[in-house]
Amino acid sequence: MKKITVVEDDPYLREELIITFEKKGYSVSGISSFAAPKQDILATHPDLVVLDVNLPGISGFELCKWLKARNSFPILILTARDTLGDELTALGLGADDFLTKPCHPDRLLARTARLLQNYGKVKNTIQCGKLLLDTDTYKLILNDKCIILPETEGKILRSLMEKCPQVVSQSELFAAIWGTDEFVDDNILQVNMTRLRKNLVEIGLENSITTVRGQGYQLEVLNL
Numbered sequence: 001m002k003k004i005t006v007v008e009d010d011p012y013l014r015e016e017l018i019i020t021f022e023k024k025g026y027s028v029s030g031i032s033s034f035a036a037p038k039q040d041i042l043a044t045h046p047d048l049v050v051l052d053v054n055l056p057g058i059s060g061f062e063l064c065k066w067l068k069a070r071n072s073f074p075i076l077i078l079t080a081r082d083t084l085g086d087e088l089t090a091l092g093l094g095a096d097d098f099l100t101k102p103c104h105p106d107r108l109l110a111r112t113a114r115l116l117q118n119y120g121k122v123k124n125t126i127q128c129g130k131l132l133l134d135t136d137t138y139k140l141i142l143n144d145k146c147i148i149l150p151e152t153e154g155k156i157l158r159s160l161m162e163k164c165p166q167v168v169s170q171s172e173l174f175a176a177i178w179g180t181d182e183f184v185d186d187n188i189l190q191v192n193m194t195r196l197r198k199n200l201v202e203i204g205l206e207n208s209i210t211t212v213r214g215q216g217y218q219l220e221v222l223n224l
Contacts, residue, residue: 002027004028004047005028005048006028006030008030009054037057037058038063039144053077071146073119076112079098099111126161133154133161138150140199140203155177156192160218164220164221167217197209
């Protein structure tokens with residue numbers, strides 16, 4: 001079931017939107033407090049965010065820019081601001097669609113379905129606990145932190161996440177990264193593993209990759 005997060009400060013409109021989406025079969029979360037909206041949105045793990053522009057304490061434009069820099073889900077701006085400048089600003093900051101209030105529910109649902117379908121065709125992600133990896137760009141996301149991994153490190157982490165929490169052997173990693181375990185220097189894997197571990201520390205994942213002597217490597221992130 002696809003998850004939609006509605007970011008709207010008007011309680012009546014927020015509830016109306018939630019009901020509209022739930023009747024269509026979506027799982028819906030509504031953001032009702034704006035003390036820490038960035039973290040609250042990410043905590044819902046949305047497949048799509050419906051975002052107002054005029055919010056208390058923060059601009060929806062600012063939220064859109066921040067979210068797009070760290071995540072790969074679509075954002076649909078739904079606002080009473082109806083100028084061309086507002087629409088161009090939203091799209092320039094990464095919004096995937098722009099609708100003005102009042103909006104007919106059928107139009108909103110149609111745009112939502114189109115965005116989810118389009119993203120479903122191109123989005124390729126793996127999730128372990130709260131850890132999310134975009135396997136097309138190797139963008140790694142944990143809560144409100146993210147990092148772009150080099151390709152080789154990204155391939156290593158992808159293999160570990162796909163089998164998490166099982167152990168991945170060295171030969172399996174060789175095959176996943178270089179397509180073969182023949183004529184591959186063990187030191188190359190060790191160097192890349194060391195770099196990956198250092199990068200994971202940057203987003204708060206210290207000691208998350210364990211070396212299992214004689215067997216391989218194990219990723220431990222499910223209890224995050």
